[in-house]
Amino acid sequence: MSKRIEVNDLNVYYTNFLAVEGVSIVIEPRTVTAFIGPSGCGKSTFIRTLNRMHEVIPGARVEGEVLIDGNNLYGPGVDPVLVRRQVGMVFQRPNPFPTMSIQDNVLAGVKLNNRRMSKTDADDLTEKALRGANLWNEVKDRLARPGSGLSGGQQQRLCIARAIAVEPDVILMDEPCSALDPISTLAIEDLIEEMKQEYTIVIVTHNMQQASRVSDRTAFFNIAGTGKPGKLIEYDDTTTIFSNPSVQATEDYVSGRFG
């Protein structure tokens, strides 16, 4: 099920360093939202706060609220573990578990929730998730082989399969294609297009074409200078951001005049 994300005046700190300041944004269900902006402007930092993955980094903390269908992720008594089961994440570098087979990788998250699964259920779910990630045909004959034996693009799709197997409401992707070749990148872009039917998708990318190809809405982040906090500069329909942005900095960035 797809859910709506609402962020209200969020600040993110690394210990005492304010990395992201005052972000407010609403992300509708069944859309793809792209985060763009120059390096170091806090895109990764911000996207990690949407499933509390920043808490893995010592000293990282937030102020403000993130509502998913109205429930504050940072409310008292909210378990970050449960948040992450609702809001999945795909990382920049493909990271399948090297010690697990392809099938075990797909089921890794599911087995956390639901330890006892019949063999047929497990097989069905594996097939569904791998089909969902457009990987089934390539790996169906070697599900028992290690996931690390796949190509980079296949590994990344395996990670996507692993993320969708737990049926989250939201999928966050931090530069999912930056380590991949153009063909694998297209495969993943097609996949994002399809996944949009069922999930709210947020993707960080440095690739302008990619942002304009896959996303419905685009958010542009920027920093005033090194040591300054990153801010959300402009957030609008992707076509507007790329053809007729209202802020000069956005236009400069998307037209390649800086950054």
Place this chain on the structure above:
Amino acid sequence: MTTAAATTIKARQRPGDRIFSSATVISGSLILAVLAAVAIFLLVESLPAFVAGPDDFNGDITNFWSYVGPLVFGTIYSAVLALLMAVPVAIGIALFISHFAPRKLAQSLGYLVDLLAAVPSVVFGLWGIGVLAPLVQPFYTTIVDWFGWFPPLAGPASGTGRTIFTVSIVLAVMILPIITAICREIFLQTPLLHEEAALALGATRWEMIRMAVLPFGLPGIISASMLGLGRALGETMAVAMVLSPSPEVIFQLLTAQNSNTIAANIALNFPEAHGVGVNILLATGLVLFVVTLLVNMLARVIINSRKAFSGAN
């Protein structure tokens, strides 16, 4: 011109490369030479023991194999028991240091564990006799009372506490630091990428450790255990001091009669041995050598059988 071409094709031999490669070759052959020298010495000195007759042994032992059998049993029994006790604790401590403790505490704990590794085995032996044995003796009596129906725990309980079980505890404490230190280093090397992958799937910290840290560290845990096991198999002083031995195979853990270990048996009997007696003791040493070798080979096989899933690629 032709000679110039020929010389440019060949890579230039730099002095640094030569020194380095000779140094590695020399140290590599040195370890082989030392091992071979020990093995040959043991083998040659052992030969008379294999043909020794009933007169050369005390009691009603008739040949070398019935002499060494109980010793091999005692050696492996005590070492494996020690390993069973030490490995879970070592993994626990290592995980605590690498993933749970605050950084400052983790560091001082790490030093403490390393320090424990530097304690000489005589000290552990003294501790075993002086502190541990009297401490655990009352428990042994109780255990025998309650669980005596289970053969390894059958009585009568030792009055001194100097049993093979006590020895195993001492050995476990002795091998704990090395296993902990290696496990800690391995666990710290778990790629952050995989830890984050697990956490992002909604794993709790313990689930993350089971999904990412332990599988990644498994070959290291096995290697560490084998190092510990090797040390336990060969430990001499602590066992010789603590154990009250008898020359039979004895499964009971808590009685006054215990199978001795090879190393401790050599230490106990060497001072008075003469003639074939010396050869017999050396032959038991050879057997220990072979047992250790087999154990290490087994560990290699286990590690290699999981190579495709090791994450090395």
